[in-house]
Amino acid sequence: MFEHRKGLQFEVKVERPDPMLARQIQEVLGGQFGEMSVMMQYLFQGWNCRGEEKYKDMLMAIGTEEIGHVEMLCSLISQLLDGATPSAQDEAAKNPTMAAIMGGVNPQHLIVSGLGATPKDSNGVPWNAGYIIASGNLLADFRANLNAESQGRLQVARLYHMTSDEGVRKVFRKMLARDRYHQYQWMAAIKELEEKKGVVVPASFTPEDELEAQPHAYEFYNLEEGNGAKNGLWAEGMAPDGTGEFVFLDNPEPMGQAPKPAVPPTSLHNDIDMP
Structure with a gap:
């Protein structure tokens, strides 16, 4: 009321x-x-x-x-x-x-x-x-x-x-x-x-639940020219929740495949050449 x-x-x-x-x-x-x-x-x-x-x-x-x-x-x-x-x-x-x-x-x-x-x-x-x-x-x-x-x-x-x-x-x-x-x-x-x-939201989904993806939770991907971002608590030292050490990755490489979507049917008029 x-x-x-x-x-x-x-x-x-x-x-x-x-x-x-x-x-x-x-x-x-x-x-x-x-x-x-x-x-x-x-x-x-x-x-x-x-x-x-x-x-x-x-x-x-x-x-x-x-x-x-x-x-x-x-x-x-x-x-x-x-x-x-x-x-x-x-x-x-x-x-x-x-x-x-x-x-x-x-x-x-x-x-x-x-x-x-x-x-x-x-x-x-x-x-x-x-x-x-x-x-x-x-x-x-x-x-x-x-x-x-x-x-x-x-x-x-x-x-x-x-x-x-x-x-x-x-x-x-x-x-x-x-x-x-x-x-x-x-x-x-x-x-x-x-x-x-704990400091990470949601706490009910733990680092262990991330399985093979867990190491990526500590990596800083340097996707900027130069390495000025290297000098920060986000790129070195222990993570705030104490579960791992941060790693600075300079020039990270893609870890996935290049997408190759299927060519749409001609009835959609997408102007894409058929193979």
Whole structure:
């Protein structure tokens, strides 16, 4: 059960309207790594979680918090759009300098949503469920969550430097702080699962199950000009799970046959000469 409270998680109060910034903020609302994505990702992972209750509880708690972040951004965008009208945009366009400033305004904020936020990114591309990951494997999902929080915080940090509005920056600082905590959270959960299950996903398919293919799990194929990639922990030393030593293979040779597909029938008109 969800309960909505009228108060926002943190105060949202901009210094002045800025329709262009409102458009830019749409990215961290409805973009691939926006708040809508992490909200839906955590909630679906939580709803689908089977087993240890603490992981489900954690997912549902953070997913519910992200609903609040979506609400904060909607409020932020709404305030930045206060006073924007089609006529004002037309008038501004008469001045070349103002036209350059207003040129980034999202027309859908005027035409479609009536000065409100939309579930889309900064270019008007609708949010879609293909952005989220909920695989049923906790370690795989938590690694995806760490990436989502890393990318989301990166984008908010970039937006922070794109405005001098202290009210907007105050909101961003709160979001940056929470996203930093969420990265800590996923790192801790990942570490716990790795200690319990091992570092490779899925742990239930062991190296021994790979049979004759197991040696290839430790080989770095140098398919790049030069050998700069040789100097890294991925190319020498023990594998993270302790099951083998990495090997750097310079100029690896193909180990399989050259494919020789059958010639299709002439009725398919493939323009391939018959033997």
